Amino acid sequence: MSNPHGTGADVTGRARVKMTVNGDPTDVTFGGHKTLLEVLREDLNLTGTKHGCELGECGACAVLVDGKPVLSCLMLAVEADGAKVTTVEGLADEARLHPLQEAFADCGAAQCGYCTPGFLVTAKALLDAKPKATRKEICEGLAGNLCRCTGYIQIFEAVETAAAKMAADGVKK
Amino acid sequence: MMRCPSFRYHAAKSVKEAASVLADEGPKAMLLAGGTDLVPNMKRRQHMPAVLVSLRKVKGLRGVKIAKDGSATIGACSTLADLALHPRLAKGWPGLSRAVSSIASPLIRAAATLGGNLCVDTRCNYYNQNHEWRESISFCMKAPGPHGTAIQEKTHGTCWVAPSSPRCWAVSSTDSGPMLMALGATVTLESKARGVREIPVSALYGDDGMAFLKKMPDELLTQVRVPAHAGAKSAYWKLRRRGSFDFPVMSVAAWVKLAPGGEVEDARVVLGAVTSRPLDCPEAAILLGRKLTDESIAEFAEKASAHARPLDNTDFQAAWRKKTARAFLAGALKEIRGDDKATLGVLAQRVMQGASCLG
Numbered sequence: 001m002s003n004p005h006g007t008g009a010d011v012t013g014r015a016r017v018k019m020t021v022n023g024d025p026t027d028v029t030f031g032g033h034k035t036l037l038e039v040l041r042e043d044l045n046l047t048g049t050k051h052g053c054e055l056g057e058c059g060a061c062a063v064l065v066d067g068k069p070v071l072s073c074l075m076l077a078v079e080a081d082g083a084k085v086t087t088v089e090g091l092a093d094e095a096r097l098h099p100l101q102e103a104f105a106d107c108g109a110a111q112c113g114y115c116t117p118g119f120l121v122t123a124k125a126l127l128d129a130k131p132k133a134t135r136k137e138i139c140e141g142l143a144g145n146l147c148r149c150t151g152y153i154q155i156f157e158a159v160e161t162a163a164a165k166m167a168a169d170g171v172k173k
Numbered sequence: 174m175m176r177c178p179s180f181r182y183h184a185a186k187s188v189k190e191a192a193s194v195l196a197d198e199g200p201k202a203m204l205l206a207g208g209t210d211l212v213p214n215m216k217r218r219q220h221m222p223a224v225l226v227s228l229r230k231v232k233g234l235r236g237v238k239i240a241k242d243g244s245a246t247i248g249a250c251s252t253l254a255d256l257a258l259h260p261r262l263a264k265g266w267p268g269l270s271r272a273v274s275s276i277a278s279p280l281i282r283a284a285a286t287l288g289g290n291l292c293v294d295t296r297c298n299y300y301n302q303n304h305e306w307r308e309s310i311s312f313c314m315k316a317p318g319p320h321g322t323a324i325q326e327k328t329h330g331t332c333w334v335a336p337s338s339p340r341c342w343a344v345s346s347t348d349s350g351p352m353l354m355a356l357g358a359t360v361t362l363e364s365k366a367r368g369v370r371e372i373p374v375s376a377l378y379g380d381d382g383m384a385f386l387k388k389m390p391d392e393l394l395t396q397v398r399v400p401a402h403a404g405a406k407s408a409y410w411k412l413r414r415r416g417s418f419d420f421p422v423m424s425v426a427a428w429v430k431l432a433p434g435g436e437v438e439d440a441r442v443v444l445g446a447v448t449s450r451p452l453d454c455p456e457a458a459i460l461l462g463r464k465l466t467d468e469s470i471a472e473f474a475e476k477a478s479a480h481a482r483p484l485d486n487t488d489f490q491a492a493w494r495k496k497t498a499r500a501f502l503a504g505a506l507k508e509i510r511g512d513d514k515a516t517l518g519v520l521a522q523r524v525m526q527g528a529s530c531l532g
Binding site: 141 | 209
């Protein structure tokens with residue numbers, strides 16, 4: 001049952017969007033009231049993205065939409081029609097972890113790990129835009145992601161470690 | 174877990190189409206831009222729009238254009254991240270740049286829009302709570318009950334901040350509003366019924382926590398026009414709990430044009446988050462023709478801070494917010510005067526922290 005206005009919930013309350021999720025073309029039908037977070041977790045089984053405060057205050061649900069880090073708990077899924085979405089599941093290249101994921105593990109930047117997916121994708125967007133981000137820029141760029149147990153120092157160090165590794169790898173290539 | 178109530182969704186492709194849907198659907202329809210203010214409010218049932226008119230696919234509502242006369246036209250759907258990073262805005266209107274980079278967090282600024290921040294809902298400790306919390310003390314006049322509609326009608330409820338008050342005292346929480354008012358900016362509103370009209374930002378607001386916008390429900394805010402800075406200086410000082418996040422609980426937006434000799438030719442100062450609208454300080458007139466000396470600044474700050482009558486409905490003690498208003502009024506002018514920030518006190522360091530913020 002299609003909506004005359006394109007995407008979005010029809011009279012049955014269902015909605016359908018086509019988006020690219022972690023590189024895969026995805027066509028999904030869902031309850032039209034759902035947020036992108038709810039569709040990712042409940043309809044696409046991508047549970048790496050976490051459900052935190054649900055009001056935009058904690059950053060646990062961050063994903064990349066067209067390369068920009070946004071809060072999937074505040075984005076209605078109908079709004080993602082045509083978008084390229086990257087979740088934490090899309091960071092690794094096959095079996096090879098993303099340098100940020102490696103660095104988070106090596107630096108002890110994840111204690112309970114609940115905030116980690118949000119930090120990873122936000123940090124990826126930051127380093128994509130600013131490969132040589134300074135500590136201050138990292139600190140500001142991650143200001144919307146809250147961590148309640150690891151502490152921020154290891155997280156900042158992990159981002160710096162990853163940035164250095166990505167720069168070195170880039171040179172080798 | 175809180176979920177959004179159901180709604181019909183309409184992705185408009187043009188301003189005209191959006192205006193037409195708003196006209197047809199009436200006040201039960203709401204505009205959706207970045208969604209960072211509306212979606213939490215829908216989850217908490219402060220807003221239950223029957224129809225959402227999305228502006229995401231409307232072309233031409235994003236971007237900054239600087240005209241030959243030096244004025245800037247900013248599309249209402251420009252994200253705050255884009256504006257915070259815009260080099261020409263930062264150079265010509267540093268106060269605006271700081272105001273937008275101080276809004277929320279980078280994750281929110283990546284989605285939130287300038288139009289959305291201008292129209293951001295007013296806030297109150299008794300309002301920004303979930304449905305169950307509000308129901309438990311009985312709904313206040315601003316927060317609708319179970320049958321709430323998108324347009325909040327004064328049908329029931331009291332004001333929990335000032336129980337004998339006939340009006341709602343929820344606090345204006347926009348950062349861009351006070352700054353754009355101080356800069357003398359205008360907004361363009363478009364509707365099917367009235368066509369296009371351009372009004373000063375100051376005329377966009379009403380001093381009522383519920384009827385805080387003079388924009389009609391069928392109108393879209395499409396663009397903001399900021400007059401040429403022509404060498405005038407601007408500053409924005411924002412009080413908040415965390416330096417990296419948080420709505421304002423008091424702010425000062427200042428715009429000053431100095432003559433070559435240092436005398437004030439023109440000045441506008443606006444207080445944010447002290448009542449339900451950004452508040453112009455007419456006392457700026459006492460600075461005219463005078464230099465920004467410690468004495469003139471202190472006299473102005475003393476008189477203008479009388480406007481700040483914050484109530485006990487946001488973060489921090491109301492009395493302290495009022496006291497801080499005087500310090501911020503003086504601080505913003507001292508920054509415009511060119512004082513070294515090291516001499517402006519501890520709060521100044523935090524105020525300026527956001528200045529180099531990433532979008």
